[in-house]
Amino acid sequence: MxxxxxxxxxxxxxxxxxxxxxxxxxxxxxxxxxxxxxxxxxxxxxxxxxxxxxxxxxxxxxxxxxxPPLPNPGKIICVGLNYVDHAAEGNFEVPIYPTIFARFASSLLAHGAPMARPPQSEQFDFEGELVAVIGMGGRTILREEALLHVAGYSIFNDGSVRDYQFRTPQWTMGKNFDGTGAFGPCFVPSAALAPGAKGLRLQTRLNGVVVQDASTDDMIFDIAELIALLSEAITLAPGDVIVTGTPAGVGFARKPPVWMKPGDICEVEIEGIGLLRNEIV
The missing domain is CATH 3.10.330 (Vcp-like ATPase; Chain A, domain 2)
Incomplete structure (x- = not known):
């Protein structure tokens, strides 16, 4: 649904x-x-x-x-390097603890809205991701109870301005340019999917060419573990958004690199959830 x-x-x-x-x-x-x-x-x-x-x-x-499914989430918590192949393609070590950074609601845009490559950079990259939306808040949530706290799921394209992202060890600047975080279009209640949104095919296409193709089973830290680990430190609230990481195939790791440019169409599709489509401007 x-x-x-x-x-x-x-x-x-x-x-x-x-x-x-x-x-x-x-x-x-x-x-x-x-x-x-x-x-x-x-x-x-x-x-x-x-x-x-x-x-x-x-x-x-x-x-x-x-x-957007949620226009102004209280928290947008993003997970980096959550697929083994993606960590490898960027020459990062496979994490033993989630790599966490924040997005802000000012960066969000909806399905069908123009996704904005900023004038300061040409290194605008795609990242198709599964989103988990918190329904029941809490702190120090047990892993075995974590999925009870999920209201449902959606789709994200974590548009990344790579030269800004990698200027410092902290990724926040390159992940928060206005109009770079595409979100939606659909929200699917958790009861309509397998527990933890397991086993769903995630595919990103740039101008019709498949650039990312993976299963949500491939995540290093699954939804339940992410909620348990995050809530050790952060009180989660209804409507908070967890953007769970992207698989291999991103543009900066390709040789030569592939950047999104004005006129491109980027689509992220997740089985059972829907299709997020945006033109780059």
Whole structure:
């Protein structure tokens, strides 16, 4: 079940893929259940809410403006080097503890929105990633209980400005240029996928050419372990986003390097979740 936040002439709403296409409710509709961030914060039964959309209005999802699943997450926690092959291609040691950095909401953009290569650099790289969204907050969460804290999953393209990223040992600057973090379009409740979103194929395509192709099974630190380790230090809250790392194939590790440039189309697709597509400007 895929949930999409959108906006059109009628206003903002939610659309759900009910199996026979998308059906929508707008915020002014009487049966509107609430915006997705509010539903996640309330701990709502998202599968039950999605089922209620079977009687809603059919909508052409390609004719509306898609919004990020969460417009302003309290925390965007990103994991680097979480696939063995990706660590190897960048000549990094395979980590024994997660490599963590932060993104800020000011860098986010939606499916279909232009992804901005900054004028300061031509080294704009792609990173297709699985996103886990926290539903139930907590601190020092046990690994065996960690997946109970996940509301659902989405897709991220962690657009990276490599020369800025590698100017210092801290990656934050190169990961936070405005308009570089594509997020969405779909949010899929955790109950609709295998536990921990295991066994899903993740593929990134640049201008139709496959550049990354892996399984979420290949992550070094899976969703449950990430939540347990992160929550040793950080109190996780509903709506927090964990961007779980990218597989091998990134542009900077290729010979010669492959950078995203204006006019390119980058797509990240994760089995069972959806397709995130952005043009580079």
């Amino acid at each position: 895929q949930i999409v936040r959108f906006e059109d002439r009628r206003g903002r709403g939610l659309a759900v893929n009910t199996g026979d296409g998308y059906r929508a409710l707008w915020s002014e509709d009487g049966p509107f259940p609430g915006d997705l961030p509010d539903l996640i914060a309330e701990g709502a039964d998202l599968m039950a809410i999605g089922s209620a959309f079977h009687a809603a209005t059919p909508i052409d999802i390609d004719a509306v403006r898609i919004l």
